[in-house]
Amino acid sequence: MDLSYNLVASKCAEQMAKYQDCVLRNQAGDWNSICRPEGKALAACADASVPHLAELKNSCSEQIFTYRQCLDKHASQPDEVIGEKCGGLMKDLWECSERTMKNIEEREKGSSKLV
DSSP, X not given: OHHHHHHHHHHSHHHHHHHHHHHHHTTTTTHHHHTXXXXXXXXXXXXXXXXXHHHHHXXXXXXXXXXXXXXXXXXXXXXXXXXXXXXXXXXXXXXXXXXXXXXXXXXXXXXXXXX
């Protein structure tokens, strides 16, 4: 997941900065709704720029959905509460993404031997 984050950060730095700035400026409000346009722009950039992101999203769609639901449900809570309520779900998502990336790497390593 670190690799995916680093790729998004390098390919979509402008969109990521705008999204992060929006979130920081709106901590006291409903930043999840307020910053939705910036979040969508970042997601669109990442989808277009980062290899395998679509496959990762597809493979881990259940974990992504569950984690996002938890974040939405507890959005008005302090970070400590969100961490307590959603931390296990974030770990599940991280494990899924690591497993998926490992499968992709093994598949690509196997296909490069055929060439």
